[in-house]
Amino acid sequence: MVAGPRTGVRPEAPIPVTAISASAFNLGVAVGSPLGGRAVTAGSLLGDLRGIGGS
Numbered sequence: 001m002v003a004g005p006r007t008g009v010r011p012e013a014p015i016p017v018t019a020i021s022a023s024a025f026n027l028g029v030a031v032g033s034p035l036g037g038r039a040v041t042a043g044s045l046l047g048d049l050r051g052i053g054g055s
Helices: 016-041 046-053
Strands: none
16 A cells, blocks of 8 residues: 555645654653662662663
């Protein structure tokens, strides 16, 4: 299936997938930064932070 041109969408309106992706990234930064800071303050090494982030 091939998607054709979208109708009824203003060209300056953000594409929903792009907006959701950017929002998810910003949410991850907003939540991950304090969690990482608390872990480092509690004595975790920087290498241990990958496990906290889930990567």
